[in-house]
Amino acid sequence: MAMTMNLDMTFAALADPTRRAILVRLAKGEATVMELTAPFKMTQPAISQHLKALEDAGLVVSRVDGTRRPRRLAKVGIEAMDQWLEMLRKALEKNYNRLDAVLADMETTTTKRGERR
Amino acid sequence: MAMTMNLDMTFAALADPTRRAILVRLAKGEATVMELTAPFKMTQPAISQHLKALEDAGLVVSRVDGTRRPRRLAKVGIEAMDQWLEMLRKALEKNYNRLDAVLADMETTTTKRGERR
DNA sequence: CTTGACAATAAGCAGACACTTATATAAGGT
């Protein structure tokens, strides 16, 4: 199972700096909600809500230990994203060897407003 | 320069299905706003706004061609994300060879509510 | 130079999101 992970949720989860910081913390190993709350100027319910988002995104899983629920990283979410991103990477690489991209690069373009012709 | 791409913006940009679809389209090559608008049940201004988000995210760049502004994929955004994600990938791999993760896997846990002990 | 196509911008609005405080639930230690 674990089929079609929801990319909306996964990317949205990573769009928040607090949630990314939580993941960085979890990269060092399991942590409880209280431990995860400590570094932030935020209440415990707020962190619990962020953790829910991360779990729904397939980026984190929880375990039961008495009254605690230690979290650790999950890979489902990352794998789903990586798989999608792979398409972009390929396209990028391919386009980079094509004429239009090269030419465009020359007389461009930095995306900034206010170009003249 | 192109220093510290804003990860908030980049991940947020990808969290929207319309914007991901636009990227898929651009993976096939340059396209104008009108061409990008066509497949959607959405107005041109809406797409222009999505394109702004994608440019701010470093995922797309534009070029000037008369009154048109063809877009194509950019790599800055993807590279920024990939770099950040690399940390998670490493942690995931490393934790997977560690005892606590293995044990946890055994008596867990699928993140679902309603586990008993 | 007027017209029409391409695109960006502004203002407005409904729904989503990130917090908060207050409360509930459950396990542990005493």
Added chain:
DNA sequence: ACCTTATATAAGTGTCTGCTTATTGTCAAG
């Protein structure tokens, strides 16, 4: 049994998002 700790859930609120319609700027073609 009782209090404490660890966590989740609910309800409320202000801010951000994703659209819309309306309008404006700009090029190219006649």
